Amino acid sequence: MPPRFIPERDRGVFRDALAMSIGICIVGVSFGALATSAGLPWWIPVAMSFLTFAATSQFAMLAVVMAGGGVIAGLAAGVLVHLRHIPYGLAVGNLYWDKWWTRLLGTFMLIDQSTAFALAAGDDRRRAKAAYWITTLIMFVAWNLGTVIGVLAGGFIPDPDVFGLDAAFPALLLALVMPALKDHDTLLAALVGAAIAAATAPFLPTGIPVLLALIGLLATWPRRKPKEDAA
Amino acid sequence: MTMTAVLALAVGVFLVRLAGPLMRSRINVSERSETLMKRGAIVVLAALVVTGALFADGGFAGWALPAGVLVGGLLAWRRAPILIVVVAAAGTTALLRLGGIA
Numbered sequence: 001m002p003p004r005f006i007p008e009r010d011r012g013v014f015r016d017a018l019a020m021s022i023g024i025c026i027v028g029v030s031f032g033a034l035a036t037s038a039g040l041p042w043w044i045p046v047a048m049s050f051l052t053f054a055a056t057s058q059f060a061m062l063a064v065v066m067a068g069g070g071v072i073a074g075l076a077a078g079v080l081v082h083l084r085h086i087p088y089g090l091a092v093g094n095l096y097w098d099k100w101w102t103r104l105l106g107t108f109m110l111i112d113q114s115t116a117f118a119l120a121a122g123d124d125r126r127r128a129k130a131a132y133w134i135t136t137l138i139m140f141v142a143w144n145l146g147t148v149i150g151v152l153a154g155g156f157i158p159d160p161d162v163f164g165l166d167a168a169f170p171a172l173l174l175a176l177v178m179p180a181l182k183d184h185d186t187l188l189a190a191l192v193g194a195a196i197a198a199a200t201a202p203f204l205p206t207g208i209p210v211l212l213a214l215i216g217l218l219a220t221w222p223r224r225k226p227k228e229d230a231a
Numbered sequence: 232m233t234m235t236a237v238l239a240l241a242v243g244v245f246l247v248r249l250a251g252p253l254m255r256s257r258i259n260v261s262e263r264s265e266t267l268m269k270r271g272a273i274v275v276l277a278a279l280v281v282t283g284a285l286f287a288d289g290g291f292a293g294w295a296l297p298a299g300v301l302v303g304g305l306l307a308w309r310r311a312p313i314l315i316v317v318v319a320a321a322g323t324t325a326l327l328r329l330g331g332i333a
Contacts (some may be wrong), residue, residue, distance in 0.1 A: 016313045023321070044232055051241035061232075061240055071236045079243040084275050089251015092271030094260075097252055110248045116276055119269060164324030167296050169319030170283035171303030173276050178307050181275045189270055190277035197278035201286050213278030214271055 010130040013117060017135040020113065020172060021142035023165045026158060027055060028146020031062070033157040035150075038066045042151045049147035053109065053140055057082045060206065081207035087214065089114040097128045107137040112169075116176035185220040192216035235306035299324030 027139075028049065035045035040117040048058050061078035065071060089107070092115050096106025114136035121128040160166060181187045193216025197209040204212075258264065284300035286310055303320030311319075 019314045020317065023317075040232055044234070044237060047234065048237050048240065050312050051237065054244050057240065057244050058239045061236075065236075071232060073242060074232070075236065075239055078240050079247060082244050082247045084242075084279065085248050086254075087268070087271045087275050089248055090255055090268040091251075093252030093255045097256065103252070107248045107252060108245060110251075112276065112279065115272055116239070119272060119276075122249070132312075135307050151278050162325065162328065164295075164299055164321035164326075166287065166292075166300030166301065167284070167324035168317045168321040170280040170300045171307070172313065172317050173283075174280045174300065174304045175307035175313050175316045177273050177276050177280070178304075181277075183270075186270050186273055189274050193274040194281040196276045198281050201282045202290070206289075209282055210278040213274050216274050216278075217267065217271055220270070221265060 007130075010127070010134060013121075013131045013134050017113070017117065017138045020135075020168075021138045023160070023163075023168045024055075025138055025142040025146035025149075026165060028158050028161065029150035029153065030158050030160055031055070031058060032147040032150020033153050035062055037157060045147055045151055046144075049144050052078075053111065053143060054078075054082055055143065056206075075108045077205070080205060083207055084112075084210050085110055087211075088112075091115065092118045092128070092132060095132050101199070102223070106132070109140060111136055111139060112173065113139055120179060122174040122179070138203050163187075174198070189216040189220045192219040295324045295327035295332050298327055298332075 002011040002018075005012050031049065032045045035048075036042060052058055057078040058190075060081045061074040064074035064077045069077075088110055092110070093106075093119055096102045114132045117135040118128045118132040121131040177190070181190060193213030196215055197213040200212055201209040233251070255268075260268075280300070284297045287296065291301045299320040299322075302323045304318045306319055307313075
């Protein structure tokens, strides 16, 4: 049940995010368990989740270090897969760019889900703001709770794939971007971008293909001018 | 991995997150650039959907994963609630895997 301090009109987002958080929590459990079973002391994965709050970056760094690639290569991999947050910050950065502490916290809590939920809220700035904070705070709690449970669970590593959780994340994002795809230019850019990403993904390091997708924006560029002249 | 490495990743990731809003605050955001930036984020998220549905560990993820995402996508298109979309996607993929389809 959504707590009372959440206004009636934002409770839908709260419920969606809360349901989503179960999946994130289980992925967090697998992260904590994987890190401890790799021989890391408990405080390393716990501190990582609390201070970084970026699942893909944490898994990327852990994977490289566990494979013997070294810390520097691990850091590079972790930051590389995170670069997609630059376009996210450009798109939703204004939602938390108010006081110094909301800037700090909002920046720290920029994730795929909060971006997607905020964009799905449309042009209503108040709703977008609420969606951003509600989803990201819930995800933060779930991610850290999951990590701690994973660390405590010791050798037991759940495989999120068994529950199909790897399908839950793309499906969530797809549902959230779908309203924006009603705009023809956005749809065109997204299709071209997704095709570029899919074609390059087998050959490039994770994190690069989704950035190359931005080339898809060029597909909509020439068509914008005549429309504006007409208006 | 040491605490220094953990802090280094945290700082690196934070700086990446900071880049977007900092760039934003330096330009005069017109309505058109606002549209373009939002579209950019949608494009990246859409690409993340496609790569997330098709690839895992550097190769093709198998059929169960894209099938689940597709079911979720169809439901979203039919305006099903987000919760239904996500549960159906995960359920489809999980059941296909249970049935022996990777």
